[in-house]
Amino acid sequence: MKKIHSITLFIFISISSFTKEIEDSKSHFEKLIVEKSDFDFKIDSKHDKDNCFESWREFPVNDNDFNKIYSIRTKDFSNIDSINAKNNWELYKNKLIEICKSKHLDTLTLSKCLTIIENSNKKIAFVPIAAYLARKGEIPVWVIFCKWEFLFALSDTTNTEEKYITYVHTRQWAIETKEFKIIEFQTCE
Numbered sequence: 001m002k003k004i005h006s007i008t009l010f011i012f013i014s015i016s017s018f019t020k021e022i023e024d025s026k027s028h029f030e031k032l033i034v035e036k037s038d039f040d041f042k043i044d045s046k047h048d049k050d051n052c053f054e055s056w057r058e059f060p061v062n063d064n065d066f067n068k069i070y071s072i073r074t075k076d077f078s079n080i081d082s083i084n085a086k087n088n089w090e091l092y093k094n095k096l097i098e099i100c101k102s103k104h105l106d107t108l109t110l111s112k113c114l115t116i117i118e119n120s121n122k123k124i125a126f127v128p129i130a131a132y133l134a135r136k137g138e139i140p141v142w143v144i145f146c147k148w149e150f151l152f153a154l155s156d157t158t159n160t161e162e163k164y165i166t167y168v169h170t171r172q173w174a175i176e177t178k179e180f181k182i183i184e185f186q187t188c189e
Helices: 002-029 053-058 066-076 082-102 107-118
Strands: 033-040 124-136 139-150 154-156 159-163 169-176 182-187
Touching: 033 082, 082 107, 082 124, 107 124, 107 139, 107 169, 124 169
Parallel strands: 033 124
Antiparallel strands: 124 139, 139 169, 154 159, 169 182
């Protein structure tokens, strides 16, 4: 009987946590960004032909406005924890695509770019919070910002309950949409 009670309590706590995560997510959705940018990633002659390093530093949110994403947005999304990492990813990804569609931007390429990010590292939980449609010459480029955290569980030998931490880091990718190659990447240290 005690085992059934423990299982029931575990299921209740899991459902409650998931429900709270969805409610928190709804308040975050209004802070998500999907915008078209006139920015053009120029090829930097100091690097290989596909590298746009100098242009990357000039991307509007990477200069003085980087605080818009890195500081303000970091605080906006600081209470999300990685306990429902897969659900978090799906909720935020789907909302970004929905916003993209409402702005009549290319949802198919955004979706493919988000899949590249999702599959980039299975030990990290990502939450996409912004997407900018820029270009590299004539090729569209999605610049995508994500909050991230390691997906490890901290546990001790006497307690099998896993503890999760909040997303505190920021990563950004620039992915061109002709061959879907990552042309630039940046992460916090």
